[in-house]
Amino acid sequence: MPEPTPEPTPESDVLRIHAFAALEPGPRLMVMGGVHGDETCGTVGMERLRSELDEGSVKLLRGTLTMVPVANPLARRLLRREGERNLNRLFQPTPEGEEPADYEARLTDVLCPLLDQHDVLLDLHSFQSAGDAFAMIGPRNNDGTLEPFARAEEEGRLALQLGTTRVVEGWLDIYAAGLQQRNPGEPLDEAALAYGWGTNEYMRSRGGYGVTLECGQHEDPAAPEVAYQAIHAALRLLGMVSEPAPVREPPVLLRLVSVTDRLDDEDQFAREWATFDPVAAGEVIGMRADGAVLKADRDGFIVFPNPEALAGTEWFYFAVTSDRKL
Incomplete structure (x- = not known):
């Protein structure tokens, strides 16, 4: 054989x-x-x-x-x-x-x-x-x-x-x-x-x-x-x-303005987010393991939410409408 x-x-x-x-x-x-x-x-x-x-x-x-x-x-x-x-x-x-x-x-x-x-x-x-x-x-x-x-x-x-x-x-x-x-x-x-x-x-x-x-x-x-x-x-x-x-x-042009890390495996999103879900200023995005609440500081959009992110890595990005002209 x-x-x-x-x-x-x-x-x-x-x-x-x-x-x-x-x-x-x-x-x-x-x-x-x-x-x-x-x-x-x-x-x-x-x-x-x-x-x-x-x-x-x-x-x-x-x-x-x-x-x-x-x-x-x-x-x-x-x-x-x-x-x-x-x-x-x-x-x-x-x-x-x-x-x-x-x-x-x-x-x-x-x-x-x-x-x-x-x-x-x-x-x-x-x-x-x-x-x-x-x-x-x-x-x-x-x-x-x-x-x-x-x-x-x-x-x-x-x-x-x-x-x-x-x-x-x-x-x-x-x-x-x-x-x-x-x-x-x-x-x-x-x-x-x-x-x-x-x-x-x-x-x-x-x-x-x-x-x-x-x-x-x-x-x-x-x-x-x-x-x-x-x-x-x-x-x-x-x-x-x-x-x-x-x-x-x-297309609509957006600009990334921040990235938020997952600090603990018990950090959890407030709901199941999809990329480009709109978020209003003050809306709850997630909760930290210690009970701290993460809220949007302005109107914008969630980008690359990753509920499986490891602690110490990128959890989600936040974007706003850009003033750039292509």
Whole structure:
């Protein structure tokens, strides 16, 4: 009898990378999915488009399209968010002369040089709580020290085309504020701040731009379609395919303004929240284990409520309507 096929291990994992290059030069778009192993919609959307490109029903007119359907094979094999850690944090190559610290560092050592070859990133995700799909963008143009950026208009145009009813800004600002909140009075820890870097932060640091698309709840049967349509939308916007663009209502733009950590496993939400549930000033959001009541300090929206958050990690974000114009 033949020997049974051994179970795959982290050492045997391989990143599948699908690349399509038109003969006419043009934009270089990279699409990623499966950065978190339990987020499968991007993988399904990419495989569908890959079949269309292979069979010729979709033709790439110019530029280069690279798709990574499963960016974290270990997390996907385990069907959980992380392999050894969150791949969408500390998304940077290992410093020269050092050994990769973990499995995800080995992945970034492959993925970062690949991103360096591209201009635009579309990173496809989903989320745990109920809620509608939305896009996340980076900062406005600035020359500050946290996240200097000069391509906000292009990034905003991409977000507008992805078909969501909402676009959210403000991730790295709020991540940095969360660090200060956990360590009041201390200088901002640069190593901890670097941990807040994800795929798009890396892409912007290399002169490109990127949008994260949260395609809906993990198990939402519509999420793969959202991912698939978004890839087509990006290709259309960049002039890489010839397709009619649907007429869309402009999305509502929100800005993250705070993050609240779960301090104890007994901290509980006041009710089952969904992403983008509206909250009125003074409304009770949750209760701490010691009986303290958390109330909204203004009108706004709950984002990424996680009733399963571990103590010491992000419990929920809070957003308000933004005055930014895309």
